[in-house]
Amino acid sequence: MKRENKTRYAVLGLLSIGEVSGYDINKFIKEHLSFFWKESFGQIYPTLKRLKDNSLIKERVGMPDYRGRKVYSITDKGRDFLTSYLEKTPDDEVIRNELLLKLFLASNCKEETIKSHIENELKRREAITLKHKKINIDHRTQCIKKEDERYWKHCLNFANMYNDMVIKWCKTVIDDLEKGENNE
Amino acid sequence: MKRENKTRYAVLGLLSIGEVSGYDINKFIKEHLSFFWKESFGQIYPTLKRLKDNSLIKERVGMPDYRGRKVYSITDKGRDFLTSYLEKTPDDEVIRNELLLKLFLASNCKEETIKSHIENELKRREAITLKHKKINIDHRTQCIKKEDERYWKHCLNFANMYNDMVIKWCKTVIDDLEKGENNE
DNA sequence: TTGGACATGTAAGCCGTTACATGATTAC
DNA sequence: GTAATCATGTAACGGCTTACATGTCCAA
Numbered sequence: 001m002k003r004e005n006k007t008r009y010a011v012l013g014l015l016s017i018g019e020v021s022g023y024d025i026n027k028f029i030k031e032h033l034s035f036f037w038k039e040s041f042g043q044i045y046p047t048l049k050r051l052k053d054n055s056l057i058k059e060r061v062g063m064p065d066y067r068g069r070k071v072y073s074i075t076d077k078g079r080d081f082l083t084s085y086l087e088k089t090p091d092d093e094v095i096r097n098e099l100l101l102k103l104f105l106a107s108n109c110k111e112e113t114i115k116s117h118i119e120n121e122l123k124r125r126e127a128i129t130l131k132h133k134k135i136n137i138d139h140r141t142q143c144i145k146k147e148d149e150r151y152w153k154h155c156l157n158f159a160n161m162y163n164d165m166v167i168k169w170c171k172t173v174i175d176d177l178e179k180g181e182n183n184e
Numbered sequence: 185m186k187r188e189n190k191t192r193y194a195v196l197g198l199l200s201i202g203e204v205s206g207y208d209i210n211k212f213i214k215e216h217l218s219f220f221w222k223e224s225f226g227q228i229y230p231t232l233k234r235l236k237d238n239s240l241i242k243e244r245v246g247m248p249d250y251r252g253r254k255v256y257s258i259t260d261k262g263r264d265f266l267t268s269y270l271e272k273t274p275d276d277e278v279i280r281n282e283l284l285l286k287l288f289l290a291s292n293c294k295e296e297t298i299k300s301h302i303e304n305e306l307k308r309r310e311a312i313t314l315k316h317k318k319i320n321i322d323h324r325t326q327c328i329k330k331e332d333e334r335y336w337k338h339c340l341n342f343a344n345m346y347n348d349m350v351i352k353w354c355k356t357v358i359d360d361l362e363k364g365e366n367n368e
Numbered sequence: 369t370t371g372g373a374c375a376t377g378t379a380a381g382c383c384g385t386t387a388c389a390t391g392a393t394t395a396c
Numbered sequence: 397g398t399a400a401t402c403a404t405g406t407a408a409c410g411g412c413t414t415a416c417a418t419g420t421c422c423a424a
Contacts, residue, residue, distance in 0.1 A: 003384080003385055003386075003409095003410070003411070004411095005410075005411070005412095006280065006282065006285075006411095007411085007412085009285070010285060013285065013288070013289040013292070016289065016291075016292050021374095021375075021376090022375080022376070022377090023374065023375050023376075027374095033285075033288070035279065036279055036280070036281040036284040036285065036288075037279070037280055037281070037284070037285055038278060038279065038280065039412095040412070040413060040414080041376080041377080041413095042377090042378085042379095042412065042413060042414075042415095043411080043412060043413085045376065045377055045378085046377085046378085049377095068374085068375050068376060068419075068420070069374080069375060069376085070375090070376080079292065082289070082292050083292050083293050086286050086289060086290065086292055086293035086297060086298070087293060087297050089301065089304060090282035090283045090285075090286055090301055090305075091282050093279070093280065093281050093282070093283075095219065095220055095221070095222065095277070096190065096220070096221055096222065096277065096278065097220040097221070097277050098190065098274035098275050098277070099274045099277075100220040100221070100339050100342060101190075101193070101194060101197065101217075101220065101221055101274075102270050102274055103335050103338060103339055104197070104217070104220075104332070104335055104336060104339050105197040105200065105266070105270060105332075105335075106270065106332075106335045107200075107329075107331045107332050107335065108197070108200050108263065108266050108267050108270055109267050109270035109271060113270060113271050114270070114335070117273065117274055120273060121274075145291075147291045148288070148289075148290075148291050150360070150364075151287050151288055151289075151290045151291065151298070152288060154287060154353075154356075154357050154360070155284050155287055155288050157353065157356070158284060158353055161349050161352070161353055162346075162349065165345050165346065165349045168345070169338075169341065169342055169345055172338075172341070173338050176334070176338070180334075187381095187382065187383070187412085187413055187414075188382095189382075189383070190383095191383085191384085205402095205403075205404090206403080206404070206405090207402065207403050207404075211402095223384090224384070224385060224386080225385095225404080225405080226384065226385060226386075226387095226405090226406085226407095227383080227384060227385085229404065229405055229406085230405085230406085233405095252391075252392070252402090252403050252404060253402080253403060253404085254403090254404080
């Protein structure tokens, strides 16, 4: 079985929430979903075209806000297609964690090097946590429809738990590396 | 800047541990590293050829265990290349978590459907935990060289912490979904 | 008036999986 | 003898990123 193009489901899914443009889809994913999904323009625009050709979505030239803007809405056929997708068991995440690869191979570099990678990761994660606390959950949820809110909060919660876990892990690694340094 | 082929670093990295064949590399990744890295034969064999052409590794026909088997070892040049790779800041993980995508879009399907996806994930994770407890850490570490062991244990620990976190998360989602059902 | 955000789209080209092709060896 | 595992490799094909190309609108 061939690898499936998942972009179309993500795009179709976002259109199930409301009528938006390709530009909006990109922005929304970047701002709100980037902790579990990524897309690029090079995928989004061709995907919109294909979905339109298959009558899964409808195109409308966005007036009066015209600026070359086109907005798309999901059709009944599109909604059926999306629903049948959602029923299929999700594929395993494809994991390629470069930080762990480098840690695993760290006997080929200085201990300082790998330590600084871990410290960077820790800082990055702590910054995310801080940002999430500032922007409280209600604010992050403003743009989400009522019926989706419940599911959305679980997604956010996943992100937070993952973040906390990584922070904890980074600290244990750093502690261990420092312990080693003192022994020398 | 072009996207980088990461496979060569993974392959080179494994050869830094010892002289092995393409088949061995595949097996090792599948058995030991699959929680943070994946490769397929279609990438491994061409990569070995390219690394050899660039003198980063050396080929040797594996005698006396001959069965068409070729084994590779890292050269000094290869080791330098690997070290300079390890010094670069790791790229962000590319995340595409289909379970979270489906959860986010779950207002387009029956609640039962998404609930069963989460339950599957929970079962899968619990099975992994069980397996890891059975195969104790010393056994999993047998095949790892002494100098790598310390780093390796941190990688394993990441896997365990992540697993535990996901299990906890799944349970809160399932609880919440069941609470909703009772209210109806 | 100029920079930044809005807005759409294509082309090049590597990346990576899957399927296919082939054959040896070992254990039952 | 036959199934499983060992073992290498290629071809097809779609996936996806990156870079490029083009133009508008708005605010300072």
